[in-house]
Amino acid sequence: MGAISLKYKSKSGNLTAPGDVDPGAMIPIATVLVGVGGQSSITFSSIPSTYTHLQIRLFARSTAANVAGGVTLQFNGDTTGSNYYSHYIQADGSSVASGPNANASIHYDISGVNANASVFGAMIFDVLDYSNTNKNKTSRVLGGIDNNGGGRINLTSGLWSSTSAITSIALAPFSGNFAQHTHAALYGIKRAGA
Amino acid sequence: MAYTYSKIATYTVGSGGLANVSFLNIPQTYTDLVVKASIRTVASPAQVYADMTFLINGNTSSVYNWKTIRGTGSGTASQSTSNNASGYLTQLTGNGATANTFGSLDMYFPNYTSSTYKSFSADGVGENNATLAYAELAAELWAKTDPITSFSFNATGVFAQYSSFHLYGIKAEL
Amino acid sequence: MPLPSTMTPIATATLTSSASTVAFTSIPSTYTDLMLVLTGKYTGVDDSSPALRFNGDSSSNYSTTYLNGSAGSATSARESNGNTIYVGSMSGDQSTSIAHILNYSNATTYKTVLSRGGHTTYRVRAYVGVWRATPQTITRIDVYGNGVYNFDVGTTLTLYGIKAA
Numbered sequence: 001m002g003a004i005s006l007k008y009k010s011k012s013g014n015l016t017a018p019g020d021v022d023p024g025a026m027i028p029i030a031t032v033l034v035g036v037g038g039q040s041s042i043t044f045s046s047i048p049s050t051y052t053h054l055q056i057r058l059f060a061r062s063t064a065a066n067v068a069g070g071v072t073l074q075f076n077g078d079t080t081g082s083n084y085y086s087h088y089i090q091a092d093g094s095s096v097a098s099g100p101n102a103n104a105s106i107h108y109d110i111s112g113v114n115a116n117a118s119v120f121g122a123m124i125f126d127v128l129d130y131s132n133t134n135k136n137k138t139s140r141v142l143g144g145i146d147n148n149g150g151g152r153i154n155l156t157s158g159l160w161s162s163t164s165a166i167t168s169i170a171l172a173p174f175s176g177n178f179a180q181h182t183h184a185a186l187y188g189i190k191r192a193g194a
Numbered sequence: 195m196a197y198t199y200s201k202i203a204t205y206t207v208g209s210g211g212l213a214n215v216s217f218l219n220i221p222q223t224y225t226d227l228v229v230k231a232s233i234r235t236v237a238s239p240a241q242v243y244a245d246m247t248f249l250i251n252g253n254t255s256s257v258y259n260w261k262t263i264r265g266t267g268s269g270t271a272s273q274s275t276s277n278n279a280s281g282y283l284t285q286l287t288g289n290g291a292t293a294n295t296f297g298s299l300d301m302y303f304p305n306y307t308s309s310t311y312k313s314f315s316a317d318g319v320g321e322n323n324a325t326l327a328y329a330e331l332a333a334e335l336w337a338k339t340d341p342i343t344s345f346s347f348n349a350t351g352v353f354a355q356y357s358s359f360h361l362y363g364i365k366a367e368l
Numbered sequence: 369m370p371l372p373s374t375m376t377p378i379a380t381a382t383l384t385s386s387a388s389t390v391a392f393t394s395i396p397s398t399y400t401d402l403m404l405v406l407t408g409k410y411t412g413v414d415d416s417s418p419a420l421r422f423n424g425d426s427s428s429n430y431s432t433t434y435l436n437g438s439a440g441s442a443t444s445a446r447e448s449n450g451n452t453i454y455v456g457s458m459s460g461d462q463s464t465s466i467a468h469i470l471n472y473s474n475a476t477t478y479k480t481v482l483s484r485g486g487h488t489t490y491r492v493r494a495y496v497g498v499w500r501a502t503p504q505t506i507t508r509i510d511v512y513g514n515g516v517y518n519f520d521v522g523t524t525l526t527l528y529g530i531k532a533a
Contacts, residue, residue: 085321087319118500128358136321155329157329261487262437270441272441333457
């Protein structure tokens with residue numbers, strides 16, 4: 001190995017307490033950690049309109065009987081299927097597929113009970129201009145799971161046909177519940193001048 | 195004050211649309227740049243998806259290269275091309291897609307002030323309330339050693355009103 | 369020095385001589401996720417992926433599934449029971465790879481890595497990988513080249529911490 005001199009931070013740089021104001025562009029809004037017994041969904045509510053974009057970073061497992069499965073994303077309590085549409089490009093280790101999910105907001109993948117017990121999926125969701133009332137809301141998601149012989153990597157997109165500002169986001173496994181240790185973190189990203 | 199993730203500039207397209215959006219005089223004080231954009235284009239004939247070209251530093255030399263993977267909602271493809279006179283992304287939303295719907299794009303430019311060639315990574319989606327919608331991953335290269343001082347984004351047609359472009363700087367200062 | 373923030377640089381290296389490996393050590397456990405940005409090239413032309421190893425674990429505890437775009441088609445493949453996780457892609461010209469390690473300090477789960485990147489000579493890829501050692505906090509990341517060529521002078525690696533609410 002070559003000798004490399006790394007420059008390290010001399011301090012940890014972490015926020016000193018929850019709720020500390022981050023003066024930069026990316027601000028943590030809320031975090032959910034699923035406890036014993038799991039839960040059917042994770043909802044971020046009362047999302048302030050003071051940011052420009054939202055990002056959710058999800059580390060999750062479901063109780064579904066699969067190795068890999070989708071996560072539904074719903075906004076503002078809107079459960080009307082026809083208000084949603086989503087698309088995916090998906091690679092499973094041997095082939096690639098692209099397709100639609102009509103009347104649904106499904107993004108891929110998190111692990112299920114058929115995956116190794118300690119394997120969790122990872123997904124990063126981005127929604128730009130989430131409070132813009134002139135736009136429908138588009139989500140863009142990179143996510144996947146690997147199970148040492150199974151799993152999928154995906155780029156998915158979703159459409160919520162509503163120009164309403166997003167004030168809440170509900171995440172749920174397409175089937176089953178979120179398992180213990182699932183972790184979801186919501187961040188706001190500001191625009192210049194804000 | 196120096197923040198790790200800083201807002202540099204935002205541009206939102208007004209009434210009537212705009213063919214070009216540029217970020218000029220980009221400060222050289224960050225380590226990486228991030229462009230986030232929520233884009234819809236208006237062109238004739240209308241299309242569900244839309245192309246966007248871009249220039250770095252206004253440079254029109256044949257030094258732009260890219261490789262992409264694309265999903266269309268029904269199929270997949272990969273494109274590879276080199277020595278082009280502009281950069282290119284093609285998963286945005288056009289005026290043939292569902293009304294009021296905009297694509298979502300993220301571009302990451304590391305080490306933009308370095309004296310090496312400039313590579314960057316991008317992913318973008320264009321949504322639509324129908325089967326056809328694009329999603330794309332891209333690896334791109336601007337084969338110039340100059341620091342990046344400007345971006346110029348050009349629509350096929352015009353960028354629709356409410357399209358927004360956001361430039362951020364990331365500073366790896368320890 | 370920047371103010372404390374959500375996203376914080378932990379360590380950075382810009383190579384002044386070529387190297388086969390770069391190590392990030394003593395990674396603090398105080399963040400939620402890690403993000404590694406790798407930009408640079410090898411000392412020679414080769415079509416391969418940089419790879420990560422955690423906490424010095426060289427056992428066959430790693431696997432990666434990827435989406436690949438090259439030569440006009442989209443394909444997918446997987447490596448199981450490997451001794452590293454692949455991230456991005458690199459060759460003899462400049463490339464960028466970005467890897468996200470979510471919940472890296474969770475001592476009850478395996479670690480999942482999402483990444484994207486590529487170079488315009490050969491390919492663009494998105495990866496998901498898992499490290500299946502006994503669940504533990506990641507305190508060290510070794511970034512490997514392809515074993516044939518080194519990371520070239522000017523290659524830069526930066527590790528960021530991202531802290532949730």
